Amino acid sequence: MGEGRPRMLGGVVDCVACGAPGGGAECQELFERLLALDHARREPWGSLHGVVVACFLLQHPGHPLAGAGDHGPWWAMLRAYLDGGREGLGALTETMRRRNSHRRRGRPQWPAVPALPERAAPDGFGVTIADVAVDGSFPADGYEDRVRAWAKSTLAARSGDPTG
Template sequence: MLGGMANCAACGAPGGGVGCQERFERLLALDHARREPWGSLHGVVVACFLLQHPGHPLAGPGDHGPWWAMLRAYLDGGRDGLGALTETMRRGNSHRRRGRPQWPTVPVPPQRAAPTGFGVTIADVAVDGSFPADGYEERVRAWAESTLAAWSAEPTG
């Protein structure tokens, strides 16, 4: 136990007196300020967090395909790939179209129990709890890679 708080049961992040939910709220505040480097990576960090915390109320039940598509777009195409996906989704959400926008189809691993240990978690991205700008995008990329790798690995046990 670090600082009186156990490791996160969902992702394995060290507690250190602060839980993943509190870190997530701090990160969302930075994202919603629409300042760089945080704002433009909002979709990526939400996807990482919810894939590492599938029991979170925002995660909802069902298909993880949209989160997977978000991470694949970013990892495969960087900010340009993420921007292209965002623009596609924005066009699909137009009042001229009926129904919900369709996310691109990307290969997703078969449904299984969520992994509970990740090489990189929100605690790593937070560093000292402040999500410093220096190195932020590199930490987010590592978080996205780690999240997809854990979900893609063969379940053990």
């Protein structure tokens, strides 16, 4: 569960970041499996790469890829996906591509979205990478529904708003 407060379930320590059974090493292994599926660019995994990375890093803020910088882009990605589905996510991606033109100087600015609330990390999340993985294989059947639930759970827990 929450940082520094592992929970025991059947003799297995849960991940201190997200609360998933099996601990942080299990979450990292699942994340690596998921990235391999994403990078194969096969459906249904590839097109949701940004969403699952955002979910994982918002639930594991201590992960080396999370960095200490602005997490607003991940927040924007989840909001775009939850508010507009794949179309909303595609529109955000296209906007960012245009803003990342070689003709522009500096870092591209993300579209305006509500700021990621400044609050303590939640004690756990209703849906974690372990739930999306099901049996560890991230089965295609129902994958997008599980990712949507993960995104909604992540936003709800991070914002303190149960509706996300």
